[in-house]
Structure formats: structure tokens, C-alpha cells
Amino acid sequence: MEDPAAAKRRRLIDVTALILLVATVGAAALSEWGRQQVAGERLSYFLLLLAVGKGLAVVDVFMDLRPVVWRWRGLLWTWVVGAVAICGALILG
């Protein structure tokens, strides 16, 4: 009989992958639209926020750090949020 925990993790991975793929295509389309409309910085902030969300999803779901103690998960979360915040502030600020 199939292990329910494994089945749940499989579903989580599949759903996360699907969301990340849709978010990627959406971000590229938004960026193209933004260039034509000169939508400017607000769209850029949104695209960076989207990147943070995608990065955290990779850390939690693909890397499987969700059930791991915070010192490890927190280091990677800090990298994702810190890298985007610092670079984003420098570029857009």
C-alpha cells in the first residue's frame, strides 16, 4: 500500500512545480508588457517579490527544508530575501 506521507509530498512537489512554472511564464509576459507600457518600477518590485516567493518555495518544497530546524532553513531564507532586497534596493532605489 502507498505511504500517505510520500503521496502527500509528491502532490506538494507537483503543485509547487506547476505554480512555479505558471509564475515564470507570467513574470516573463508581464516584463514584456511592462517594457511596452513603460510601467516602470512598481512592476519591477512585483517581479522581485515574485522571485522571493519562488525562491522560498524551492527552499521549502524542493530542498525539503520545511521539516528542518530553523537555523538551516533560516540561512537559506535569509539568502533569498536578503539577496533580492539588497540588489533590488540598489537597482530600483
Add this chain to the structure above:
Amino acid sequence: MTGENLVTAPKNSYPPGDLAIWFFILAELTAFFALFATYAVSYRIHYPLFAAMQPTLDARWGAVNTVLLLLGSWGVARAVVAAKAASPQEGRRSSTWLLLGVACGFLFLVSKGFEYAAKFRAGIDLDTNLFFTFYFSLTAFHAMHVLLGVVILAIVAVKARHGSYHRDATVGIETAASYWHMVDLVWLILFPLLYLLTIPV
């Protein structure tokens, strides 16, 4: 033991795979952060040049690259789940998923080759200007990590084909998967910084 303890997922002290790979991953992430920060500082200093050059990059190539890496990460994550659920006799299941990761990584490198070729045909190279120096340096440095990841995944796939990974032996496949996801993670941040930001000059 209380009822709460029975239903609460246990917290692990250490991340999946060999602990050494996580120190390597942290070192790599530090190096990439330094490169990203240098790019961002240069963007600020040479704003008109960078803002004018960035739209010349084709976001569609970047999106294709991202989709390939995400598909690869999906395959690798599923390979780990398959290995963890397999008995020693069923250990080969994860190999097919790992080969998806290898194929996606290989296609990523091929698409990067096409992207570079288009730039070279347009007369753009590492020396064109500072923006393209960063573009080629960042993407090539990342592509080298993808190449290493493809090699690692291919080796692990061959070992999985021989039944090396199952519920009692997952450290090897988890270690390789963790490295691959790090490569994916770096690209997810690099993609918007390099290709997507839309800042009017």
C-alpha cells in the same frame, strides 16, 4: 507520548543529504550574492547604460531557461521521493526522474549556447560594455554550475539504475538533489535581476 506528538511532523536537526554539501551550498550562495551585489552596485553607478542595455536581453530566453531548470528540479525532487519510498528491490524507479533532470540541465546548456550565439552574431561579446561583461560573467558562471550538476545527476542516475538508492540509502541522491536545487535557486534570483526588471531610462 501525547496525542499532539503523534500528529506533529518531527523536526530534523540537519538538512537532507550529506552535511558537507550544505556548507558547500552556503559558500556558493555567498559567492553568487557577492556577484549579484556587484552587479546591482554597478547598475546604480552606470544607470543609463544598464537601463538601456537590459531591454536588449530577450526575456523569452530567460523564461525558457527558468522553465527548464524548474522542470529539472521537479524531476529531481520526485526522484528523491521515489528513492525514499522504494524497497532495495525497487531502487531503480528514481533513475527515470533523475534522467529528466539531466535532460533539462543539458537543454538549459544548449539554450544558453543559442542565446550566446545570437549575441555573438549581433557583434555583442564580453568586451562590448560593462553590462554585457556582467551578463556573460554571471550567466557563464551559473552555466558552469549547471554543467557540474548535469554530471553529478548523470552519475547518480547510473547508480540509481543499479539500485543504489532506496529507503535505507538516500544520502547520495539527497546530496545531489540539494546541489541541483541550489543551482535552480540561484537562477530564480538571477533571472529577474538580469532579464525582467523594467526601468525606464
